[in-house]
Amino acid sequence: MVSLSGNLLFASFILYLIATVFFAGSIKDKKGKLKEKGPNKWAKIAIFITIIGFISQLGYFITRWIVAGHAPVSNMFEFGTFFALSLVGAFIVLYYMYKTPLLGVFTLPVALLLIAFSSMFSRDISPLIPALQSHWLYIHVTTAALGQAILGMSFAAGLIYLVKAIDQSKPSKRTFWLETIMFGLICTLGFVLVTTTFSLLDYKAEFNWIDKNGQQLKQEYTMPAITGPNEGELLTAGKFEPLVEMPGIINAKKLNTVVWSLLSGTIIYLLFRLIIRKRVGAVLQPVVKNIKLDLVDEIGYRSVLIGFPVFTLGALIFAMIWAQIAWTRFWGWDPKEVWALITFLFYAAFLHLRLSKGWHGEKSAWLAVVGFVIIMFNFVAVNLVIAGLHSYAG
């Protein structure tokens, strides 16, 4: 059953990949016959494949639930894949609301990256510690992830808006920031590639090192150490010696992973620019040529409107109910909680700016991007860097 579950997830990954290609194809096909009403044949195939992929991933979720005896939303891998599942679900709903295949071209890659990224973390089925043994675990985490995924759809819409609206004929602040977003996505890809490569090579290097309290500890690197630990001493023969040594207060191993991701991302990005000789945004621009800006704007806004209440319910209200039961108080200023509050405040500001200050169109699109960065920060950095009660890392 465990392997069935893993295979279903893998199948859904492949299906999303194929669906992306079909969605992209559906755009090209439209060129000549703009007048055509509704999605064309390519788009219909694409959404069909997406739905099959969604069902397959749902199968992964259910089988894993059965095996574990609890909903698989309790660690980095499980949460990330569930997030991707919700994102695809939200996309399917929005697709039928607005009939825009283009949305798939931007959403599915994000879902793919999420699944790939999450799969780099431990995939073991873990038992639940006492604090997590509650039905509120499923209720809270699934609703929160769903809310975040719907909000994430506004990121996809925002991205489409920006790619279309930003003038690519000359470099500007706007093209710079758009490229920065693309670079961020590429670095995620870089992380996945580097991690997979070294894990296939079975790279393992052990270090003795001295932590900030002066204690000697052992640490195992699974990637060649660019940033080595404080007073690190390489124990495994024939492995790469660190280039720079970090002071004790910095987690050199995690920093090393970040450096590798940035490095590989930069290489991929530069190669792309060298070969294509255009910005990533400029390359994508023809893809979005036929979409109406006000429609994308509305899809983005709609996603925030739908997602905000769901997010509030899941990430704040259900979270508070559970915290009251498990930790005796409904709020404790734990970093994860604070970042959920920050997300909430951010989207509240978004709604006010939009409704009362008339921040439509491009401004709104930029805000949607920033919102998603906050959500991702809460998922990645708060779990891995700022450790707290919720941290999956510990």
Next chain:
Amino acid sequence: MKHVKCECGHVNPHGTILCEACGRVLQESEKEKQLVDMRYEGSARRSQTYNKTIVDKVWNFFSSVKVGVWLIVITLIASALGTIFPQEMYIPPIMPAAEYYEDQYGWIGKLYYDLGFHNLYSSWWYLVLIASIGISLVICSLDRVIPLWRALKAQRVSRHEGFLKRQRVFGVSEASNLDESYEKVKERLKAKRYNIREEDGNILAEKGRFSRWGPYVNHIGLIIFLIGGMLRFVPGMYIDEVLWVREGETKVIPETDGQYYLKNNKFILEVYDKDKDNQAFSEAIEEKGMVAKNYQSNVTLYKKKGETVAGQPPELEKVKDYPIKVNEPLKFEGYALYQVSYKLDELSKMTFTLGNKKSNESFGEVKIDLNDPKDRYDLGNGYAVEVVSYFPDFEFDDSGEPVTKSKVPNNPAFVFKMITPDKKEGEISFVAIQQTIEPFGDNEYKMNFSGIDTKNVSSITVRKDLTLWLIAFGGLIFMIGVAQGSYWNHRRIWIRRVNDEVWIAGHTNKNWHGLKREIQAVLEDTGIKEPEDQMQKEENKE
């Protein structure tokens, strides 16, 4: 106060921009504009009308959305700052916070501490921020909701042409056999759940007006929530105590006026077993080592019976047995008891034998309850041991005197007086773990350590929170409000006959795409032309 009478006869409050009833533009400055600002129906808002006194100025400050958004953004950034390093409540109690931050994070940590960020969320300025948001919520809502309510109530079906012309969605169309199309349009509008009002052959189709109250409802929810949070500072509303109870021990529950007692029968700690538990977990358990499965205190709750007589133990009546687990607190009369922590194997009893050093002969055993030692233990035949002093958590202080750090028997030490038939005065001996000191020279007798008993201790949080219901109520109202404002929109379609033409205007508070699609569907094959989005027309021109 001055009122403005519109040509249509309706009397509007001073400051009104668009007549509440017919929509005629009343303010000169607005007449120039190509589209009217429909946000609050052009109603007279206090903040837009008065700006003389201090009250006006404060009111205008807090009712501005710009200010509101700034407050939200500043709060957001401040909250983020508080997560850079752990807050004081989460740092281990190994050293004072003043040193901890510098020790762990260097000069940045020191700066963090000096700026007070280690207690950010209870700092005065953070609370001022939250309070300002609260004030802003009240004022901005009052500023808008009353005029908006008036305007929506007073609106008439027939709107002035200038009003229709300046709507974002607007179109004029000439149409033959209008009556037939009219019926069709009305049918379709009804099918789409529009409320239809008619007057002189003009139509106002409206739906989802209640969604306009969504923001105000959710703001009220937030205010209730904040008030609930403030109530916590009222004495008696909020209780947060920790109770350590040893197995077998019965303790009064704090803050219950001595009415309730808790007995800890047993503390249980379970860990996952690789072989016995779900096989799927085995790899994770192997990797992580030990994973806790259950923390549980089996307790009995007692209630005091009658009055306590001074010096006598209270008479207790059993209320119930309950296994307190994480996520399963014991609740009674507004109190909740939570399993929060534990200590395994705390020393509870120590056993010694009194023996002769030379002959190794033993004269009996003394079992001392470390939490309640007796003064004297008689061993019979003239043998006895007196406990002269007891140090449950012993150490030597700076002057070399034995002292105790706490009442918890972490490191017990005793001064014994050993009384034997031949030493009736008794010999004095100081006994601690792994050491014996004989302060008055060599003794003949000795207390030989022979064993310990241990017990587990449960840490139970005693919680009473009378603010919860208000906070939950605020949350509920908030959710109703956001759902109301987000999942419905207020849409209006005006249809007016002007001579041989049909004028159609549409307005929605959000989701224009949806409105346009709806109008398109309603007008299909009626011969009436679809109105245009004037905003988009402008954009396309650019």
